[in-house]
Amino acid sequence: MSGAHEHLDHAHHFESVEHEFEAGKLGMWLFLVTEVMLFGVFFAGYGLFHYLYPEMFKEAHHHLDKRMGALNTVVLLISSLTMALSIAYIQRDNVKRAKQMLLLTLLCAAIFMVVKYFEYSHKIHLGILPGDLFKAADFQAPNIALFFSFYFVMTGTHGLHVLIGMAAILWIYWRMGRGDFNSRKFGAVEFVGLYWHIVDLIWIFLFPLVYLVV
Amino acid sequence: MGHAANINFYEAGNKGIMSWLITLDHKRIGLMYFITTMMSLCIGGIFALLVRLELMFPGQQFFDPNTYNRLFTLHGAVMVFWFIIPAIPGALGNFFLPLMIGAKDVAFPRLNLLSYYLLLLGMAINLYGILHGPGADTGWTFYTPYSIKTGAAVVSMVVGVFFMGFASILTGLNFIVTVHTLRCPGLTWFRLPLFVWAIYSTSILQVLATPVIGITLILLTLERTLGIGFFDPKLGGDPVLFQHFFWFYSHPAVYIMILPAMGIISEVIPTMSQKTIFGYRAIAYSSLGLGLVSFLVWGHHMFTSGQSELANFVFSLLTMATAVPSAIKMFNWVATMYKGSISLATPMLYAIGFLFTFGIGGITGIMLGVLSADMHFHDTYFVVAHFHYVMMGGAAIALFSGIFYWFPKMLGRMYNEFLGKLSFWFFIVGFNVTFLAQFVAGLNGMPRRYHDYDSVYAGWNLISTVGSWGIALGILMIIINVVYSSFKGPKAPANPWKGKTLEWAAESPPVLENFEKTPTVTSGPYDYGLKA
C-alpha cells in the first residue's frame, strides 16, 4: 500500500487504469440491466391492459402525436451516433472533436425534451392527463384515462432518464475540458455513453409500442 | 508509509466519529451495517413481542384492532426491509467478501458508502410515516386495492422501501463486480469460499429483482396520489397485477435473505468440523440454481387469487423444484460433518440448529407448494410458522452463527463462550415452542393477521407467546455478549478456529487494506488434508 504522496491515475485497490476500467464497465452493464427490468414492468403492464382492452387502446392511441414521436426517434438515434463518435474521438486523443460531439448529443437531447414539452402541453390543454386529473370528455371507451396514465408514466420516466443523461453528459463535458480524459483513460465517457444508448434503446421500443401498435 | 505495518484498521488512518461516517473502508462500512441492522432486529423484535402479547389470550388485551394492524405491519416491514435483507450482505458480506478473495476493498467503495446512506434514508422516510404519520396497516405486502384506500401512511412506507431497494441493488452490483475483478492471484472461481459463491448468487437476484419492486412501489405511490388506476379495479386496473409484480421480487427476495445464510453455514460447518466440504461444486452450483428457479415460482403466492388453473399447476410444480438445490446443500453439510472432528463452540451450535430449523422450514414449504393442500393452508398461521422457520430459523440463526464465527476477526477479541451457548439454548427452545405451536394452530385453520381468534386456538397461542419470550432472552444475550466482548473480551488470535479461507490469514482485526502483501492462493478453500 502506497502513501498519499504517490499520485496514482487509478484507485488504489486496482492494479491499473485498465483494471479499473474493466470493473467500471461491468458495473455499468449491471446498472443497465436494472434499467431494463424497470421498464420491463411498464411493458408487461402495458401489454396486459392492451390485451384486456383492445378497443380502448385503439381509440386512445389515435390521440398520440405520431409525427412528434417519430421526430423524437430520429433525434435520439442521431444523438446515439454523436455519443459514439465522441468516445471514438477521445480514444484518439482528439479532445476538441470529442467535446463537440458531446455538445451535439446535448443539443439532440434538448430537442427531444422540447418536442416532449409541446406534446405534453398540447395534451394538458385538451385535458388529457393521467389518472384523476383526466378531464377530456370526447372519448367513447370506459376507463380511457388508464391508457393515458400509461402514456404519461412511461414517457415521463423515460424523459426523466433523458434529463439525468443530459446532466451526466454535461458532467463529462466539464471533466473533458479539465483534461481528465485521454486515449488511455476515458472510462467515465464510455460509461455515460452506455447509459445514453440504453435510454435511446428504451425509446426505440417504447415509441412503436405506445404510438404505433394497434 | 507513515505507520508500522501491523496496526489494525481501527487504529490506522483517521479517528473520531467523522472518520467512520465518511469512511470508504469496507470493514468500517460493514460494521456500520452491523450496528444498524442489529438495532433494526431489536425494533422489529419489540413489535413482534407486542403482537404476541396481544394474541396471548382471545379477545382484546392491550391494543385495539387498528393499533394491532400497525404493529404486525411494522414488525414485518422492519424485519424484512431493515433487518434481514441488508443484514448479511451489508454487514458480513461487506466485511468478509473482500477479505475472502484477498482484495483491498470492494470494487466501488464510494458506491458502497452511498448504499449504506440510502438504507438510512429509506429508514428515515419510514420512521417519518410511523412517528409523524398514522403508521401503516397494510401488512408488509402492501396489497392493492386496500393499500390504495387506507388512510395509513402507505406512501412514506413504500417510498422508504424504494430507497432501501436502491441500496440493495447497488450493494449487489458492487459485489458482483468485486468478485469478477478483484480476486487475488491463484483464486480461481472454484477456489472461492462458498460464502462468496452465496453472496455472488444473492447479488444477481438483488440486481435483477429489486428494480421490479422499486418501480411497482412508485406506481403504488402514483396510484394513491394521482389515481393512475393500474391496480385499481374501479378504474379498469388489476389488483392481481400488483401481486404479480410484488412477488416477482418478493419470492426471489426470500433467496436474497436465505442464500447468504446458507453461505455462512457452508463456512462454519467445514471449519468447525476441520474437514473438507463435501460436494463443493454441488453447493456452489446449487446457489446459482436456487437463484434461477426463484424467478420462476412467484405465482405460488396467488393460488387463491384467481390465477388460471394451468398457471397454478406450473407454479406448483416449479415450486417443488426449489427443494432440489436446497436438499443438495443440506445433504452436503451433513456429509461434511460425518467423521469430522467437530467442535461444538457457539457458531457450530447455531449452524447445527440451522440444519434442523431450516429443514423444517423447507419441508413445510413443499407442503405449501402443493396446490390442493395450499387451498387449506393459505393465509393461516401455517404460512406464518413456515416462513418464520425459513427466515428466523434460517436467515437469522445463520446470521447469529456468522456473528460468533467471525466475531474474533471483526473485533479482535473473543466472545464469551458460556453466554454464547446459553443464548443458543434460549433461542432454539423459544423459537421452536413459538412456531411449532403456530403450525398446529394454522393446521386447525387459524387465519393470520387477525386481531382476535376463536377460543379453540387459545392454548396454542398462549404457548406461542410464552415461547416468544425465550427468543427475546436469547437475542438479548447475544447482544450483551457482543457489546461486552467488544470491549472486555480476551484478545483473539488471528485464526482461532484453524480456518483455511483467506480471512483467517489476515490479522485479527485486519490491517487497513486487509493484507500486508497481496496473498496468492494455491489450493482450495477447505483443504484440511482429509478428503471427504
Ligand SMILES: [Cu+2]
Ligand atoms: Cu414464494
